[in-house]
Amino acid sequence: MGIKIGKAVIYIILSVFGLFMIVPFIWMLSTSVMSQAEFNKGESVFIPREDYDIISGSSPEQRIIVVKAFGDSSLVHFLNEEGKITREYVKIASSIIQHIHKPISIHWENYVRAFNKVPFARYFANTLFVSFTSLLGVLITSALAAFAFARMEFKGRELIFLLFISMVMVPEPIYLISSYILLDKLQWLDTYKGLIIPWFVNVFTVFLFRQHFKSLPKELFDAAAIDGCSTFGMLRRIILPLSKPVIATASIFSLIGSWNSFMWPLVMVDSPEKRLLQVGLSYFNSEASSQTTLLMAASTFSILPILILFFLAQKQIIESTAKTGLKD
Amino acid sequence: MKTRWKISPYLYVLPALALLIAFRFVPIVMSFVISFYKWTLHGTGGFIGLTNYIKLMHDPEFWQSMMNTVWLVVFVVPASLIFSLIFAVLLNQIKAVRGFFRTIYFMPYVTSMVAVSIVWKIIFNEQTGLANKFLALIGIAPQKWLAEARGIFDIFFSGFGIHLPNWAGGPSQALFAIIILTVWKGLGYNTIIYLTGLQNIAKDYYEAAEIDGANKIKQFFKITLPLVSPTTYYVLMMTTIVTFQAFSQVYLMTGPPPGGPLGTTNLIVYYIFNRGFDAQEMGYASAAALILFIIILGLTVIQNRLEKHVTY
Numbered sequence: 209m210g211i212k213i214g215k216a217v218i219y220i221i222l223s224v225f226g227l228f229m230i231v232p233f234i235w236m237l238s239t240s241v242m243s244q245a246e247f248n249k250g251e252s253v254f255i256p257r258e259d260y261d262i263i264s265g266s267s268p269e270q271r272i273i274v275v276k277a278f279g280d281s282s283l284v285h286f287l288n289e290e291g292k293i294t295r296e297y298v299k300i301a302s303s304i305i306q307h308i309h310k311p312i313s314i315h316w317e318n319y320v321r322a323f324n325k326v327p328f329a330r331y332f333a334n335t336l337f338v339s340f341t342s343l344l345g346v347l348i349t350s351a352l353a354a355f356a357f358a359r360m361e362f363k364g365r366e367l368i369f370l371l372f373i374s375m376v377m378v379p380e381p382i383y384l385i386s387s388y389i390l391l392d393k394l395q396w397l398d399t400y401k402g403l404i405i406p407w408f409v410n411v412f413t414v415f416l417f418r419q420h421f422k423s424l425p426k427e428l429f430d431a432a433a434i435d436g437c438s439t440f441g442m443l444r445r446i447i448l449p450l451s452k453p454v455i456a457t458a459s460i461f462s463l464i465g466s467w468n469s470f471m472w473p474l475v476m477v478d479s480p481e482k483r484l485l486q487v488g489l490s491y492f493n494s495e496a497s498s499q500t501t502l503l504m505a506a507s508t509f510s511i512l513p514i515l516i517l518f519f520l521a522q523k524q525i526i527e528s529t530a531k532t533g534l535k536d
Numbered sequence: 537m538k539t540r541w542k543i544s545p546y547l548y549v550l551p552a553l554a555l556l557i558a559f560r561f562v563p564i565v566m567s568f569v570i571s572f573y574k575w576t577l578h579g580t581g582g583f584i585g586l587t588n589y590i591k592l593m594h595d596p597e598f599w600q601s602m603m604n605t606v607w608l609v610v611f612v613v614p615a616s617l618i619f620s621l622i623f624a625v626l627l628n629q630i631k632a633v634r635g636f637f638r639t640i641y642f643m644p645y646v647t648s649m650v651a652v653s654i655v656w657k658i659i660f661n662e663q664t665g666l667a668n669k670f671l672a673l674i675g676i677a678p679q680k681w682l683a684e685a686r687g688i689f690d691i692f693f694s695g696f697g698i699h700l701p702n703w704a705g706g707p708s709q710a711l712f713a714i715i716i717l718t719v720w721k722g723l724g725y726n727t728i729i730y731l732t733g734l735q736n737i738a739k740d741y742y743e744a745a746e747i748d749g750a751n752k753i754k755q756f757f758k759i760t761l762p763l764v765s766p767t768t769y770y771v772l773m774m775t776t777i778v779t780f781q782a783f784s785q786v787y788l789m790t791g792p793p794p795g796g797p798l799g800t801t802n803l804i805v806y807y808i809f810n811r812g813f814d815a816q817e818m819g820y821a822s823a824a825a826l827i828l829f830i831i832i833l834g835l836t837v838i839q840n841r842l843e844k845h846v847t848y
Binding site (some may be wrong): 368506 | 544545546548549551552553555556558559560561562564565567570575619623624626627629630635637638639640641642643644647648649650651652654655656657658661663664666674687720723724727728729731732774775777780781782784787788797805808809812813818821822825826828829832833836
């Protein structure tokens with residue numbers, strides 16, 4: 209009995225915490241489909257309902273807010289569709305005021321409006337292009353380097369590996385300014401090259417691959433060598449086919465990383481048509497700061513691809529985070 | 537065969553190594569060099585020795601951003617540590633729907649900081665935000681959150697008619713809003729790391745304690761806490777280092793201009809960004825970046841030292 213109550217308490221606490229973790233997402237979703245006027249009134253929370261007055265028969269609906277009613281006539285403000293006052297203190301007959309009540313009214317068009325307000329399609333395309341090309345580069349350079357670190361003996365191996373490790377310790381803000389100057393000298397500023405090539409190397413992926421390559425049985429390589437397999441052939445025909453799960457894991461992390469990267473593309477690219485998604489979203493945030501519902505819609509569709517990826521591969525993502533988080 | 541083995545390892549390492557040297561090592565060294573120069577977008581204005589560093593030491597904005605960053609770290613790190621440990625301990629007690637909770641806790645960690653900053657900025661909106669609606673529910677007056685420059689201690693104590701001096705006011709309420717977001721964002725990651733740490737503790741300890749009649753709370757303090765301490769040091773250091781680099785939250789949620797109100801949310805990385813790219817004082821900004829580097833390096837060294845001492 210005592211144990212059962214204990215368990216129940218645990219579930220309750222976990223649920224309360226869970227609610228705190230997920231409420232921002234739920235609120236984001238529900239706000240993203242609300243009408244701006246309703247959101248600005250601040251009366252509906254979570255449920256996108258609508259309650260407002262219009263002049264009956266007007267088309268498109270002329271929204272009004274009643275300031276004072278004197279029996280058969282009323283003093284009203286005219287509102288636009290965002291709930292902002294367009295004409296003040298208009299006297300109209302009370303009989304033409306019609307109250308509209310929609311218990312649930314979902315404005316999917318917020319998504320379309322947000323998507324077309326700034327060239328989000330372009331930002332998505334850019335981000336996909338940059339993410340996947342970087343991924344390809346990362347996989348190639350990491351597989352090659354990890355193979356050498358895991359399976360070959362050579363002078364300076366430990367020293368070079370130490371250099372790799374030490375570079376992980378240095379956070380991006382430290383070299384952001386000097387990288388800008390470097391890309392300027394290379395004339396790579398405001399180019400896709402500048403967004404992609406510096407991220408063709410990922411030390412984390414090298415570690416991940418090295419760890420995995422080391423775990424493969426030595427006999428495999430000996431047998432291959434006897435069969436006259438070249439070193440590159442070994443990597444391509446023996447190691448890589450046995451490394452699909454670790455390649456998938458590395459790819460997921462690399463894609464999440466590039467999709468969410470913000471500082472570098474913010475600094476290195478100037479032309480609007482080359483903006484990546486996060487940068488585009490941040491410009492949208494400052495341009496449309498009063499259009500809350502559109503901002504929420506844009507936030508939703510910009511995290512959607514990553515959330516889908518996360519839900520599909522959550523076991524893999526969480527478990528490899530748990531493993532790599534601890535020092536190897 | 538023999539000779540190929542000798543050259544080829546270097547060929548395999550070369551692509552990654554060359555990129556690493558070109559786009560990490562060289563910029564890091566450049567950062568160091570540039571910090572001793574007057575340097576603008578148009579290039580160098582000559583070697584000026586320690587001038588940038590001396591100017592930095594006399595720049596109140598630099599100190600304010602440092603102080604704000606320290607406040608952020610001082611609040612985020614313990615809060616994140618305590619909550620993630622509680623989450624992990626509780627998750628470790630259950631089997632059913634553990635995966636479900638794990639997923640929910642982890643979600644903020646994989647979503648972009650830009651998007652969640654926008655969401656939280658609206659959550660903290662004075663008129664329409666969720667935060668004030670929640671406070672209203674428990675009978676607390678609406679707060680100004682991101683628009684409030686007053687310190688949270690000051691706000692709290694002034695409710696009792698006590699007025700604190702400026703230095704004791706604590707982080708501004710605006711910075712406190714950023715603290716909440718930052719804790720929320722990283723909690724899932726730390727929970728997962730802790731969960732792994734907990735699962736590595738042998739069950740025997742608890743069985744022995746059970747026989748000795750130690751209750752759950754005693755078991756937590758006498759067994760769990762000491763045995764999970766290597767994880768605690770890892771989480772402590774990682775969270776500290778990551779929190780020192782906070783940028784997007786400030787850039788997206790505060791201002792315009794970011795860092796407001798009254799510079800109370802200006803963090804060191806935003807300060808570097810602002811000086812480097814908006815004011816175009818790149819030498820000066822590099823000096824600030826180098827100071828941040830030294831702090832982070834120092835923390836890493838301390839972590840390594842501590843790790844050696846704290847092994848159970």
